[in-house]
Amino acid sequence: MTQHGEVGGFGRTNGSEPRLKTEAFLPPQGGPTAAERLAGAPPPAAAVPGHQGLTLSVVIPTWNEASNIATVLQYLGDAHEVVLVDGLSEDGTVETALELRPDVTLIQREPRGKGDALRAGFDAATGDVIVIMDADGSMDPGEIDVFMSVIALGFDLVKGSRLACGGGSYDLTRVRWAGNAALCAVANGLFHTHWTDLCYGYLAFRRECLPRLALDADGFEIEAQILGHAAQAGLRIAEIPSIELPRLEGESHLKATRDGTRILKAMLAARFAPRARRSAVALRPNTLATGLSATPRR
């Protein structure tokens, strides 16, 4: 087994089979593996409550992630607000989450897509900063500290990048890599940016920026819309390296062709839709009109 082959997502034992899809995007040999990094860090303490007094809400969309959510919550610790937006999972995701974190703010709604779920979560979040995280164990909660530090430096939005120097992915197939590279190039052309990654959902932003983001995306194009609208709104955006771990269990809900097309359309709309339309979206009450059911944080 190679050094990289030992990586299996945080919380996974070295005995489990690696699920590497490609070696091309992995961090260089020689340093500690992601598993070693994670094992060496005290998980809850790694996620500090805030920087410069900033409070944090972690928004996690879940749709049948019962076998993964406990590990994610365990590594998150209990230092900050967790908003769980569940798509009426039938595998006990909610029960598993509540057992470990009875204080989560829980929103349950039809599975209309990751974007719809995240927007509902944003509306319920109360922290100064919102961090988006998948429920599948592919994002290392230990990196939240870095997101918060860069936000505290004065940035409005901090995006993780698997392809920036120091980043990497254990989950990026060649097809996804090629699609992401093409879409990222389009984004850089449209928004005059120099991003190295586009279709990666580990990012943080100041909650006060939500109205200026004017989000209405329902599916996996939500991250592209967040970034496109942020660039159009002139927000201060920083990119930091991030290492994407393999999904702990289960299959991705993303369909490359369908969702790639939606991402492209979302970016074109972000660039060319009249400012008036974005303003109208920003003013519209969002999830309240679509049946938000949230339990208050206890």
Ligand SMILES: Nc1nc2c(ncn2[C@@H]2O[C@H](COP(=O)(O)OP(=O)(O)O)[C@@H](O)[C@H]2O)c(=O)[nH]1
């Ligand atoms: N609530 C909710 N969550 C969703 C929906 N679709 C995807 N998710 C969650 O969104 C996150 C990202 O989805 P994932 O399948 O990991 O996509 P990938 O990371 O692009 O491979 C996961 O935590 C999913 O459980 C949905 O329709 N509703």
Ligand SMILES: [Mg+2]
């Ligand atoms: Mg994922």
